[in-house]
Amino acid sequence: MSKRRIFHLLILAVIVLSTNAVLVGAQSEVSIVHYYSDALGQATMAGILEGFNAANPEYAVVDNSAGHEDFKTQILVTIAGNNPPDIFSYWAGARTQFIVDAERLTPLDDWWTETGLDEVVPAGVKAAGTHNGHVYNVPMNVHVVGFFYNPKVMEAAGITEMPATWDEFLTVCEALKASGVAPIALGSRNRWPAQYWFDYTVSRTAGPEYRTKLMNGEAKYSDPEVQVAMEAWKQLTDAGYFAADANAYDWDEAANMVANGDAAMTLMGTWITGLWNANGLEPITDYDFFPFPVIDPEIPVVVHGSIDGWVIPTNAKNPDGAKALLAWMLTPEVQQTWALGQGALAASTAIDQTAYNPVMAKAAAYLATVDFLSGYDLSTTPPMAEGGLDMFAMFMNDPAGYVDYLAETQLVFDDVFGG
Numbered sequence: 432m433s434k435r436r437i438f439h440l441l442i443l444a445v446i447v448l449s450t451n452a453v454l455v456g457a458q459s460e461v462s463i464v465h466y467y468s469d470a471l472g473q474a475t476m477a478g479i480l481e482g483f484n485a486a487n488p489e490y491a492v493v494d495n496s497a498g499h500e501d502f503k504t505q506i507l508v509t510i511a512g513n514n515p516p517d518i519f520s521y522w523a524g525a526r527t528q529f530i531v532d533a534e535r536l537t538p539l540d541d542w543w544t545e546t547g548l549d550e551v552v553p554a555g556v557k558a559a560g561t562h563n564g565h566v567y568n569v570p571m572n573v574h575v576v577g578f579f580y581n582p583k584v585m586e587a588a589g590i591t592e593m594p595a596t597w598d599e600f601l602t603v604c605e606a607l608k609a610s611g612v613a614p615i616a617l618g619s620r621n622r623w624p625a626q627y628w629f630d631y632t633v634s635r636t637a638g639p640e641y642r643t644k645l646m647n648g649e650a651k652y653s654d655p656e657v658q659v660a661m662e663a664w665k666q667l668t669d670a671g672y673f674a675a676d677a678n679a680y681d682w683d684e685a686a687n688m689v690a691n692g693d694a695a696m697t698l699m700g701t702w703i704t705g706l707w708n709a710n711g712l713e714p715i716t717d718y719d720f721f722p723f724p725v726i727d728p729e730i731p732v733v734v735h736g737s738i739d740g741w742v743i744p745t746n747a748k749n750p751d752g753a754k755a756l757l758a759w760m761l762t763p764e765v766q767q768t769w770a771l772g773q774g775a776l777a778a779s780t781a782i783d784q785t786a787y788n789p790v791m792a793k794a795a796a797y798l799a800t801v802d803f804l805s806g807y808d809l810s811t812t813p814p815m816a817e818g819g820l821d822m823f824a825m826f827m828n829d830p831a832g833y834v835d836y837l838a839e840t841q842l843v844f845d846d847v848f849g850g
Contacts, residue, residue: 475772570778580696616694618685648848705774818843
């Protein structure tokens with residue numbers, strides 16, 4: 432073969448290899464795993480990821496969603512192995528700290544600074560994803576937990592003012608019960624929806640500082656403060672204010688009970704508005720919001736909720752692609768699309784605040800006036816959270832046995848924290 436022929440073949444090989452390299456570069460995969468499924472925003476998230484692919488042809492997102500509850504276990508198993516996703520959704524707070532302590536997450540301080548997120552993300556929201564002095568969880572949205580109710584049911588029972596105190600709340604519940612409607616719907620089949628009752632009764636009776644100590648292992652479930660909180664919750668169950676068989680249905684089924692007028696209200700996160708909006712309900716007309724009432728006026732008021740964010744594993748195969756996707760998630764346009772589609776408050780203040788519907792605007796206004804604490808299962812270690820969630824489900828099955836349930840939960844506490 433002539434040298435000229437060999438040269439031509441070499442040139443051809445270089446062209447082919449270069450073309451393949453361009454194609455590979457154009458389709459650099461970014462694997463993502465998230466828990467946004469079904470009523471929790473799967474369609475909206477799919478659209479956001481499609482938009483990223485269209486705007487960033489050098490990347491190709493490989494999207495994997497998992498059921499909300501299955502995700503909690505699956506992701507821990509996945510990142511313990513050697514083939515984690517490049518990026519995955521996760522809750523800010525103790526759950527992120529748990530993985531940080533296992534040295535499985537990448538610190539994102541430099542990226543955060545380069546992206547200028549301090550200018551658009553409130554310090555308190557950033558702090559929820561900061562652990563050991565480093566940013567690990569980049570926030571996507573904030574959820575506020577409060578009472579979401581059916582205004583027409585309230586009006587039919589003669590209730591025109593929403594309760595601000597515990598006594599007022601009991602009066603409202605009694606009026607609703609007398610009207611023939613279940614005052615409260617709770618769908619605790621998957622346990623976690625019941626946690627907010629514990630969150631608020633502890634925070635409103637013992638105070639947020641005590642509640643934080645309990646989550647951190649510095650207080651105990653055998654303490655009298657916890658029993659006082661459980662008694663407040665039991666006061667409602669004993670009075671028959673909860674719709675029957677709470678453990679038989681899930682949070683969205685409880686939401687439907689409120690929407691259909693079979694119950695008046697449910698204690699839930701702002702994501703419920705995403706479900707109701709998708710079902711054609713109108714804010715103010717068909718649903719509205721009020722905060723959990725004050726039990727002891729001497730105790731500082733906090734709001735409970737959750738911050739959903741994104742984290743990057745230490746052994747991600749495409750960290751640059753993951754960071755590019757993170758930057759996309761925090762753009763004002765995507766933040767607004769997600770907030771409105773999922774029924775959330777955007778993590779970024781750069782969005783048009785007038786885009787919120789009147790009910791979400793109420794939740795945002797309330798959040799701006801009080802301190803924020805994550806929900807129970809995001810505030811303590813995963814093993815402790817499992818023990819607590821079991822207790823809440825047992826309580827809703829038979830509230831009379833709550834002293835025994837607390838004793839069982841204390842055993843879990845002792846095992847987790849070394850009681």
